[in-house]
Amino acid sequence: MSDVSQEALRRRTFAIISHPDAGKTTLTEKLLLFGGAIQMAGSVKSRKTTRSATSDWMALEKERGISVTSSVMQFPYDDHIVNLLDTPGHADFGEDTYRVLTAVDSALMVIDVAKGVEERTIKLMEVCRLRDTPIMTFINKLDREGRDPIDLLDEVESVLGIQCAPITWPIGMGKRLKGVVHLVSGEVHLYEQGRNFTRQDSTIFPSIDDPALEAAIGAPALAELRDELELVQGASHPFDLERYLAGEQTPVFFGSAVNNFGVQLLLDFFVRHAPSPRPRATTGREVAPTEDKLTGFVFKIQANMDPQHRDRVAFMRICSGKFTAGMKAFHVRSGKDLKLANALTFMASDREIAESAYSGDVIGIHNHGTISIGDTFTEGEKLSFTGIPNFAPELFRRARLRDPLKLKQLQKGLAQLSEEGATQFFRPLMSNDLILGAVGVLQFDVVAYRLKDEYGVDAIFEPVTIATARWVRCGNEKKLEEFRDKNAMNLAVDAAGQLVYLAPTRVNLQLAQERAPEVEFLATREHA
Ligand code: G4P
Numbered sequence: 001m002s003d004v005s006q007e008a009l010r011r012r013t014f015a016i017i018s019h020p021d022a023g024k025t026t027l028t029e030k031l032l033l034f035g036g037a038i039q040m041a042g043s044v045k046s047r048k049t050t051r052s053a054t055s056d057w058m059a060l061e062k063e064r065g066i067s068v069t070s071s072v073m074q075f076p077y078d079d080h081i082v083n084l085l086d087t088p089g090h091a092d093f094g095e096d097t098y099r100v101l102t103a104v105d106s107a108l109m110v111i112d113v114a115k116g117v118e119e120r121t122i123k124l125m126e127v128c129r130l131r132d133t134p135i136m137t138f139i140n141k142l143d144r145e146g147r148d149p150i151d152l153l154d155e156v157e158s159v160l161g162i163q164c165a166p167i168t169w170p171i172g173m174g175k176r177l178k179g180v181v182h183l184v185s186g187e188v189h190l191y192e193q194g195r196n197f198t199r200q201d202s203t204i205f206p207s208i209d210d211p212a213l214e215a216a217i218g219a220p221a222l223a224e225l226r227d228e229l230e231l232v233q234g235a236s237h238p239f240d241l242e243r244y245l246a247g248e249q250t251p252v253f254f255g256s257a258v259n260n261f262g263v264q265l266l267l268d269f270f271v272r273h274a275p276s277p278r279p280r281a282t283t284g285r286e287v288a289p290t291e292d293k294l295t296g297f298v299f300k301i302q303a304n305m306d307p308q309h310r311d312r313v314a315f316m317r318i319c320s321g322k323f324t325a326g327m328k329a330f331h332v333r334s335g336k337d338l339k340l341a342n343a344l345t346f347m348a349s350d351r352e353i354a355e356s357a358y359s360g361d362v363i364g365i366h367n368h369g370t371i372s373i374g375d376t377f378t379e380g381e382k383l384s385f386t387g388i389p390n391f392a393p394e395l396f397r398r399a400r401l402r403d404p405l406k407l408k409q410l411q412k413g414l415a416q417l418s419e420e421g422a423t424q425f426f427r428p429l430m431s432n433d434l435i436l437g438a439v440g441v442l443q444f445d446v447v448a449y450r451l452k453d454e455y456g457v458d459a460i461f462e463p464v465t466i467a468t469a470r471w472v473r474c475g476n477e478k479k480l481e482e483f484r485d486k487n488a489m490n491l492a493v494d495a496a497g498q499l500v501y502l503a504p505t506r507v508n509l510q511l512a513q514e515r516a517p518e519v520e521f522l523a524t525r526e527h528a
Contacts, residue, residue, distance in 0.1 A: 004322050004358060005290040009276045011084040011360025014316075015100055017128065018110035019118035023140040026109055026257040028073070028084065032300070033260070034267055035082060036073025043390065072315065072362045080271040081521065083346075083360060087124075095391050095439050096300065096422055099373065101127050102388050103317040104297040105360065106134040106274045108266075109250070111259075113139050113146030117159045125160050131387070132247035134275055135162065138266055143191075143256040145174035153236060156313035163249040165239040168265055170233060170254040171217060171225050178217040178404065180254055180262050181208060181504050188213055191261050202261070245275055250509055258512065277360040280319045282376070284383040287320050289359035290369070294321035294329060295386040298361075298375045301420045312416075313344065314371040315363040319385065323357040329377040332384055334370065338377075371459075373421045374526070389524040392469045393437030397444055397461035406457045410434065413455035416501045417447055418495045426469070426492040426500055429484075433503070435492065436461065437469055465504045470521035472499045487512060498525060 001009075011325040019022045054317045073084045085104055087097040101107065107128050109121060139152060146152075146157040160201035161348050165371040167510035169190070171178040181200070188205040208229070214222050243249035247371055251269065255262020277289035287295050300315040302392045323329075345357055365371060374388045401410055413432055418425035423443050438444060444461045451457040472491070473478040484491060484499070489513070492500050501521060513521055 002290070002292065004292055004320075007081075007322070007358035008289040008320075008360060011078045011276055011358060012080055012271055012274050012479050013085065013104050013277065013362075014108055014274060015087050015104045016108045016269075017087065017097075017101075017121065017124040017135075019112070019115070020122075021118040022110045022112045022115070022118070023212040023257045024110050026378055027138065027140065027263065028086065030260045030263045031082075031267060032073060032075055034264060034394065035077050041289055055171045070486060072364075074346050074361065074422070075416045077267060077463075079359070080214055081518045082205070082271065082415055083362060085362065090194050097124065098222065098391070099112045099388055099421060100126050101133065102131070103297075103315075104133065104363070105276070106136070106279055108270070109137045111133050111137060111139050111152070112158070113141045113149075113152065113254075114144060114417050116152055116155050121161060122159065125162075128247065134245050134247055135250045136244075136254045136266070136270060136274065137164070137289065138257075138262075139252065139254045140257050142170055142173050142180075142262070143193075143259055149173075149254065150235065151230065151447045156250070156252070162247070162253050163237050165237045165244070165249050166232060166252045167239060167251045167269055168255070169229065172221060176221070177256075178221055180265070181225070182265060183229075183232075189262070189265065190216060191256075193260070241273060244273065260442065262460040277319070280385055281387065282385050284381075284384040285385070287385075289320050291320040292322075293329070293379040293381070294323055295319045295378045295381075295383070295385075296323075297372055297375065297377070298365075298373055299388060301371070301373055312371075312419075314366055314367055314375070316363050316365055316377060317361075318357055318359050318361050318363065320359050321379070323361075323363055323523060326356050330380045331371070332376040332382055333372070338365075338367075338370070340365055351422075364484040367414060369419065372419055386526060389526060390421070390424070391439060392471070392523045393439055394468065395439070395441055396435055396437050396466040396469075398464040399434040399436055399459050399494055400462055402460070408455045410451065410459055411454045413446075413451045415495050417450060423447055424469075425495045427503065428492040428493075428502070429488050435462075435464060435466065437466075467505050468503050468509060470490075470501045470509065470523060472501050473520040473522060474518060476518060479516075483516050483519050487516075494525075 016028065018025045019483060033503045072084050076334045085100050111117065111121065149170055154165050156162065166183055168180040168182050177191050179188055181188050186207040188208055190203040192202055208225065218357050225358055237249065238251055239251055244251060253262055253266040279286045279288045296316040296318040298316050300306050302313050326341055331338045346362060376384045378381045399410060399414060401407060414436060417423060424437040426437060432440065436447065448459060448461060453460050492502050492503055494500050501512060
């Protein structure tokens with residue numbers, strides 16, 4: 001097998017999806033621990049201010065107690081290379097999260113045992129559905145009283161519409177938590193309070209029939225467990241690899257992230273069964289991860305990660321081939337070769353210069369605005385990866401300057417910040433307004449803060465009567481021109497120069513659609 005195939009096959013690239021507070025950050029830390037990244041990884045948010053912010057505008061993130069940026073962590077485990085793509089936790093940053101989910105091969109869903117399926121879990125799950133992303137589930141906070149495990153599985157099945165296959169099963173919970181049973185191996189792993197689980201380090205019994213187990217957990221707990229297991233086996237589904245890979249079944253684990261309990265059982269199962277990089281669709285053909293030539297697409301842009309270097313980093317997910325430091329790659333959109341100098345990899349311990357990377361890995365490419373979200377890189381072939389969406393924003397503001405002489409900087413700032421994908425920037429055809437659109441209201445604060453911090457521009461954002469936006473497309477040039485003339489008042493161009501209809505009300509949008517049936521109004525724009 002070629003070097004490229006072998007490396008691709010041992011990659012596991014995934015993201016954690018959860019409602020805020022379910023324990024995503026805590027679980028991430030524990031996973032990194034198993035990967036040997038003992039020190040607190042710089043990319044994991046620090047709740048206890050043990051770490052100073054890496055750039056000034058992240059102070060905003062700290063103030064708000066949210067994670068604005070998403071990052072990438074790579075660690076080796078059990079002969080595999082695991083890439084964990086962090087998704088921003090706050091509900092306001094949905095769009096960024098969606099795009100991260102286009103760059104992974106599977107996902108891990110974290111659910112709070114007391115809260116069950118929450119609103120954001122449902123939304124994220126819908127996104128995973130679009131690509132049939134395989135999902136494993138971790139039910140967290142078992143050290144606290146929570147809901148009945150069977151009820152929780154029922155809820156996952158009925159609300160999220162995915163079959164559950166429990167792999168571990170809890171023995172008690174809260175103060176009565178004794179451990180978990182591994183339903184596939186039969187082993188019982190004890191939870192021992194007060195032990196510092198820096199790595200998984202518990203007493204293990206080979207089966208529930210082991211005579212020593214009764215002494216360890218007590219006869220009543222064991223009897224209860226036997227009854228429950230009978231019930232579970234009757235009511236749930238056995239693990240089916242194919243159904244899992246098709247996104248139809250989720251293997252379920254129980255544990256406590258903060259106590260590092262049940263986490264290694266999850267990780268072991270994950271590296272064994274989660275998919276390695278899958279083939280990806282492009283405009284031309286499907287690209288297999290084992291192909292020799294490098295291909296990849298950009299799913300995220302981030303500015304000023306390091307305040308010393310005020311450039312931007314484009315995060316590229318590699319889809320095939322091998323990246324080597326300093327190589328040239330073909331930037332399909334511009335039709336030019338770009339030298340991928342000083343690309344970053346994301347080993348959990350620290351960012352470092354990439355020597356080589358393979359399908360499933362993410363590299364960070366420094367640039368000054370030449371690279372946009374959705375861009376494809378190849379070794380010369382003209383193809384573009386599809387399915388990286390830009391969503392129509394729901395909230396709009398007009399940018400107004402306190403100092404009119406700074407208009408140039410404002411335009412530049414808005415355009416560059418919108419390249420990162422969290423906000424979108426529109427220029428109406430008939431006015432000089434600068435309109436910013438976002439999916440969440442917090443993004444306007446972030447933009448105002450960064451405009452000041454990074455561009456020295458003091459701007460305020462004032463309300464504007466725009467209810468929604470739709471990208472406009474029409475195969476018939478003449479009809480499009482007609483439409484443009486008639487609706488110029490409500491038309492704008494986005495940062496990429498695409499025509500967009502800004503509707504003052506939903507009713508207006510409906511009327512416009514009815515009057516121009518030959519024109520398509522799109523709620524998402526695929527990055528082309
Ligand atoms: P998030 O990234 O999904 O938002 O969740 P995060 O890991 O930040 O966890 C949210 C809170 O839940 C944290 O408490 C964390 O310590 C706690 N937590 C995580 N896993 C467990 C668990 O297994 N059991 C229990 N009991 N709690 C857990 P916090 O009070 O916000 O922060 P901290 O002061 O405890 O650090």
